[in-house]
Amino acid sequence: MGDRCTQLLAVLLLLGLCALGGAQKPDPCQCTRLSLKNRVNCGFPGITSDQCFSASCCFNSSISGVPWCFKPLPKQESEECVMETSARVNCGYPGISLEECASRKCCFSDTIPQVPWCFFPLSVQGNVQLLDQEDSRGWGELGRGRS
Incomplete structure (x- = not known):
């Protein structure tokens, strides 16, 4: 009986450590x-910020009426x-490769269907001077973020 309890405790401890090790607090920009x-919603009523971050979620309790976690x-x-x-803002074309997108100095994420996979980074969007410079490389209307 004692060996079984020890084994069970060891398994539970290992699972708990794995759960803690896998949880990462998100970067601030992922939340803001x-x-x-x-x-x-990623939590439950009354969840604490520590509990929320342990689930790799964002926490902000400053606004009522929306999920805090x-x-x-x-x-x-x-x-x-x-x-x-x-x-x-689209920076490519359907089926563009990661390499081609990177050569345009754009962001790439193909995890969500029906949205641009190659897109301008935030620091480039709305900066006419940068977009005009890109335009001179032959991007044409694409360099302006139009599809």
Whole structure:
């Protein structure tokens, strides 16, 4: 009986450590760039920030009427590429490869269908001077973010 209890405790301890090791607090930009209306609940009433972060979720209790513990935006290689899909401005064409997109100095994420997979980073969007420079490389209307 004692051996079974020891084995059970060891398994539970191992599972608990695995759960803690896998949880990562999201980057701030994954949380702050998400609009209130798009918050997807990731917790329960009364959840603490520590409990929320342990579930790899965002926490902000400053606004009532919206989830305080919510799923973050997808992690990207560059902070400039973290944005809602509705904010993506197309920088490519259907079926563009990661390599071609990177050669245009744009962001790439093919995890969500029906949205641009190659898109301008936030620091480039709305900067006419940068877009005009890109235009001179032969991007034409595409360099202006129009499809």
